[in-house]
Amino acid sequence: MNTVLPRASSLVRTILSAIVLLAGAPLAMAKSTSISHAPWGALLETYVEPGADGVNRVDYAALKANQADRDALDTYIAQYADLDFDALTRDEQFAAWANLYNAVTVRYIVEEYPLSTIKPWYSRGPWKKIKVIADGEEISLDGIEHGVLRQQWADDPRLHYAINCASYGCPNLRVEPWQAETLNADLDEAARDYINHPRGVSVLKNGLRVSSIYDWFEADFGGSEEAVIAHLLSYAGPALAEKIRANPDIRDHDYDWSLNDTSK
Structure with a gap:
């Protein structure tokens, strides 16, 4: 009797210690x-x-x-x-x-x-x-x-x-x-929509005014003005593309931070 109890107590202590450790461990x-x-x-x-x-x-x-x-x-x-x-x-x-x-x-x-x-x-x-x-x-x-x-x-x-x-x-x-299923086509459509809108590209008398996106992230669009122009031409409609080719100089950048709110 005296020899069994210590063993039992030791076993109980081991089990309780394991429970405490598990309770404190972060669950995956x-x-x-x-x-x-x-x-x-x-x-x-x-x-x-x-x-x-x-x-x-x-x-x-x-x-x-x-x-x-x-x-x-x-x-x-x-x-x-x-x-x-x-x-x-x-x-x-x-x-x-x-x-x-x-x-x-x-x-x-x-x-x-x-x-x-x-x-x-x-x-x-x-x-x-x-x-x-x-x-x-x-x-x-x-x-x-x-x-x-x-x-x-x-x-x-x-x-x-x-x-x-x-x-x-x-x-x-x-x-x-x-x-994912339509991602490539939808990204192309989004590029065309933006580039063919005055927010993306506007034709001036002496060149182009383009979105500041093409200035801030010029490196992403090829790293040069020529590369940006090539990107714009990839998505510009025929009329806009003709005007870009006629005077492919970026003269200004612009960006309107006004909220895109229906009340505006």
Whole structure:
């Protein structure tokens, strides 16, 4: 009896110690290997309004007033927290990152609304401070654009037509989410839409005024003015292409930071 009890007590202590250790250990979270962009698509269809002037605007006021849809936006964004990006194809990864960037931007504007711009003249913008959890890690909008998209898709300048900074001067926020199945064709369409709109290219008497995107990210478009012109010609319609070839000199850059709001 006296010899059994110590052994039993020792065994109990060992079991209890193991339980305590297990209770204190972080649990491995199962990651999701896919994501549906349908909820984001439903919100885009409801709140993005294509204009006769070729600019898509967002009804931020209506979304702010609809708590159910704001909750749906939060739920969609929350799915990214445990999404395993490594389990996605390359096109699925691009679509997911671009959709996340745009969804988080819309949420930020709605939270801050009413406002006239995402970037006041005295500000460097909120992109470093706007953060979200994706694939188990915190990342900012700045990180998505410059640390992910511009790094992993450095050979494809069309990435700049995929993300929307809630501004008039930016490429349109599409009325549909990015999808892997149609990604290449949709990126081409987005490039054509922007380049053939005055926000992208305007013809002056002595040359061209182009979006500041082609100045800020000239390296992504080939690293020279000649490379930028070649990119523009790849997507310009016949009439615009003829004018670009007639005077292929970039004389000015322009960007309108006004909010892409339906009330504007």
